[in-house]
Amino acid sequence: MKKLFAVLVAAFVVTCFFGCNKIPTTDISYDVSGQIFSSDGVLAGVKVFVNGEEACLTADDGSFSLSDVKHGSSLSFEKEGYVFPTSVVTSAGRSLAVFGIKLFVPKVTVLGAKGGTTTLEEGTVPNSYRLTATPAEDYVFTKWLLDGEFFSSDPSFEITLTADAEFTACFEKVVFDVSIETEYPSAVSGAGKYRKGETARLTSADTAEAEFAGWFKGDELLSLEHELLLEITSDLTLDARFLKRLTFESFSISGTVLTWSAPTAERIDVFINDNFALSTTENSVDLSDVLETSGTYVIKAVAYADGYGRAEKEISFVFKLPVSAPYNLGADFEGGVFLSFQRINSATDYKIFVDGRMILLSEHAELADFSDDCVRFRIDDFLTVGKRTEIYVVAAGGENRADSKPSDSIFVVLAGELNPPQVNLNGTVVSWTKLEEHSYFLTVNGVAIPLDGESTVDLAPYLAESGRYEVVLTVSAENYKSAATTVYITK
Structure with a gap:
């Protein structure tokens, strides 16, 4: 930045010579006075030179040379671009040199009217100026430039110039910040600085982990769309909300x-x-x-x-609407094992499940017996002797109806036949072959004889009197009918 400074210029009333000027001595006594003024025209001091002294004085372009000036006269001078003492009082009739302060009138150029206005006014002292920048609506003042370089951030200032100057007032459109808060910053765009009245285009995209749930301002839902257009009139913070994805595996x-x-x-x-x-x-x-x-x-x-x-x-x-499920499922064992259940008029067939094996009743019609409200089905051939078997029935719907739900299950055991045990009799000693998972029960004339796991018993202690005794050995097993063998002992 250029240095601005005040130049002090001396205005002197003096007799002029070349180089070092000598004030001549005569029989007439007089004073030569030099009045010194600053650049703002204020009297800074006075110097008095007595005749006979020598002084080196520097002339200026603002000098006037006069002669035959009457002693004690008061003179005033004018010259465009200069400031002189208001008056010069002469002390003797001699050649007189009057020096004035050359005024500098700078050329001031003010730029930057776009976005605002500027004013240029004279200052309070010579060569001083007051510059003021006023922004237009929707604009803000930013700085002054002097000859292209930064000078001041104050919109108004006063300055005294010693050279031509070009001032530029800088204005900018009012700018607002638009920010987006989100857990997925890479999925949104549009945040930044916008000038007042501009339209911000905010966008969002679903991610592999989450889907967009809406644009919010605080708790207010602005839009569920991925793109949002907003006219910006102030600073704005939006919340782009996402929801984590749910998936069906x-x-x-x-x-x-x-x-x-x-x-x-x-x-x-x-x-x-x-x-x-x-x-x-x-x-x-x-x-x-x-x-x-x-x-x-x-x-x-x-x-x-x-x-x-x-x-x-x-x-x-x-x-397909299913037919009704059969109910009242049961079994009886007269003359075999018969399954019985409710007859469903809308059913086209019956599926009988025996431990998971499906038996289609229509394929074994000879085993079935129908009445108005009941179906009986002989099931012996599909059972395993001695095994506890789960059985349930499904009514078949055919082409127009779906099968029914399964009926309640029942459990059936087809009891097996055991072979009578083989009994050996030797005097009063009874013995037999013991089989695993079989139980044995021994009686003499109907009185139970305790057994402790043995398969040989001497019955002498139980035969107190002479006579004929009936000895019965009974064998039993789970899910089997018991069988017995009878022998006789005579004492």
Whole structure:
């Protein structure tokens, strides 16, 4: 920056010579006075030179040379661009040199009207100026430049110049900050600085881990769209919210049972043909209770969890309304093992399950007996002797109806026949071959003889009197009919 300074110029009234001027001595006494003024025209001091002294004086372009000036006269001088003493008082009639201060009138140029206005006024002292910058609406003053270089950040200032100067007032459009707060900064764009009235285009994108949930200003939802256009009139902070993704790892339907796997889900809502059907926290649901007619259905499951987005899965299937399930399932053992259950008029057949093996009744019609409300089916040939067997029945629906739910289960045991034990008799000693998992019971004339796991017993202690004794050995086993062997001992 250029240094500005005040130049002190001396105005002297003196007799002029070349070089070092000598004031001549005569019989006439006089004074030569020099008045010194600063650049602002204020009297700075006075110097008096007595005749006979010598002084080296420097002339200036503002000098006037006069002669034959009457002693004691008062003179004033004018010259454009100079400041002189208001008056010069002469002391003798001699040649007189009057020096004035050359005024510098600088050329001042003010630029920067775009975005505001500027004013240039004269200052309080010569060569001083006051410059003021006023921003227009929606603009702000930023700085003054002097000859292209930074000078001041004050919009108004006063300066005294000693040279031409070019001032530039700089204005800028008011700028606002638009910021976006989010957990996924790489998925949003549009934050930055905007001038007042500009339109900000804010965008968001779903990620592999999360889906966009909306633009918020505080708790106010502005938009659910990925793109948001806003006219900016102030600083703005927006919240771009995302929800973590929920996923279905599996989703299928078997019969009327809808099954899925969604590990992070807290709740599943099920919709049938876009109508809400039920809500569950389980991993499967039987839809037979909510499907009332046969037809084609679109089943949609929507998963929810706190802090997550929603996940959807959809499947289409053909539903047949099932026939009623048989009930009153039972068994009787007269003349064999017979299964009995309710007759279902809408059923086209019956599926009898024996320990998981399906027996279609229509393929064994000779074993069936029908009445108005009951079906009897001989099942001996499908049972294993001595085994506890689970049995249930499903009514078949045919082409137009689905099979019924399974009936309640019953358990049936087909008892086996045991061979009578072989008894050896030697005097009063009875013995037999003992079989694993078989139980034995011995009586003499109906009185039980205690056995302690042995298979040989001397009955002499139990034969107190002479006579004929009936000895019976009975064998039994689980799910088998017991068998007995009788021998006689005579004492």
